[in-house]
Amino acid sequence: MKDWAEVAAFALTLPHTEASTSYGRPAIKTGGSMFVSSGHEAGSFHVRSPFAEKEVLIDTDPVTFWQTPHYERWPGLLVRYGTADADRVRVVVTRAWWDMASITRRKVFGDRP
Numbered sequence: 652m653k654d655w656a657e658v659a660a661f662a663l664t665l666p667h668t669e670a671s672t673s674y675g676r677p678a679i680k681t682g683g684s685m686f687v688s689s690g691h692e693a694g695s696f697h698v699r700s701p702f703a704e705k706e707v708l709i710d711t712d713p714v715t716f717w718q719t720p721h722y723e724r725w726p727g728l729l730v731r732y733g734t735a736d737a738d739r740v741r742v743v744v745t746r747a748w749w750d751m752a753s754i755t756r757r758k759v760f761g762d763r764p
Contacts, residue, residue: 652740653733655689658696662687665748667756686747695729699747702726
């Protein structure tokens with residue numbers, strides 16, 4: 652995922668998503684809840700992630716996943732564009748969607764990736 656356009660295009664393939672904004676920045680939402688946004692850091696985008704999961708992501712691949720002090724307090728992290736493991740990034744984005752989706756949509760989609 653080389654830029655925001657590619658991230659947004661992928662996120663919009665997930666069920667019941669819409670292009671929107673969050674804090675004035677481009678974002679993708681499901682059911683009115685943001686799960687991925689362009690973020691505020693150059694060269695990266697923001698994705699929601701539970702605290703325990705984001706800790707594992709940062710520990711196992713700090714080249715791709717990182718955070719600023721601002722994001723330490725939020726259930727989300729930053730993802731650098733152009734990572735070598737685009738499949739892993741797509742899974743992280745899909746998990747973020749699943750976490751924000753309604754129970755009904757989760758059941759239709761299946762288990763959390």
